Amino acid sequence: MTHLPVTCGDRLDLRTNARSGHRRGGRGFWAVAAAYATIQFGGAIPIPLYGLWREQFPFGNGTLTAIFAIYVVGTLLALLLLAPLSDQAGRRPLLLTALILAAVSTGLFLIADDVADLMAARFVSGLAAGITTATATAALHELQPGQRAKFASLTATAMNTGGLGAGTLAAG
Numbered sequence: 001m002t003h004l005p006v007t008c009g010d011r012l013d014l015r016t017n018a019r020s021g022h023r024r025g026g027r028g029f030w031a032v033a034a035a036y037a038t039i040q041f042g043g044a045i046p047i048p049l050y051g052l053w054r055e056q057f058p059f060g061n062g063t064l065t066a067i068f069a070i071y072v073v074g075t076l077l078a079l080l081l082l083a084p085l086s087d088q089a090g091r092r093p094l095l096l097t098a099l100i101l102a103a104v105s106t107g108l109f110l111i112a113d114d115v116a117d118l119m120a121a122r123f124v125s126g127l128a129a130g131i132t133t134a135t136a137t138a139a140l141h142e143l144q145p146g147q148r149a150k151f152a153s154l155t156a157t158a159m160n161t162g163g164l165g166a167g168t169l170a171a172g
Contacts, residue, residue: 029143029152033159035095036136039102040163041170043071043129046109046122048172057115070119074126075133082127083134091139094131101128133160 050064086094101124108121137156144152 026143029140029155032091032095032136032139032143033155035099036132036140036156036159037163037166039098039128039132040160041167042102042106043125044164044167045171046118046125047168049109053112053118057113057118059115063115067115067118067122071122071126071129074123075130076126078127078130079134082131086131086135086138091135091142094135095139098128098131098135101125101131 050067054064082097083094105121105125105128108117108124112118112121136159140152140156141149144155
């Protein structure tokens, strides 16, 4: 009996034929794309709200810079330490973890009553974004192999920038 490697499509698209490696549909592809856009959307929503929070919890430009920097720290840590786990644990568990982290971040923003809460929420949001960026991009490429790889790259870029732009517009 030959053991075939399991790919992202085997875990995400229930219509995948794991034995032959052929996909029979794209449901998993669009589920990953939607998760990618949703997490990017949620990560951008707080950006226009800092003006309101600045009045509620008075802080200066240095603190605002630190809040934005903590997001980058979370994103980098996730890209370096957590995203590679998707190769061992699978794409789906990491994407679900990112969705949970994004929900936790949203909850933290909703109950924030000081700058430390904003920083914690932003850090967790960065973790979610970092996991998603690496894992969803890899998943999209696995779900659109060969000739369709360019479409996967284009979709990943559109979900990233589209989600960020739509989140900022929605909050504004």
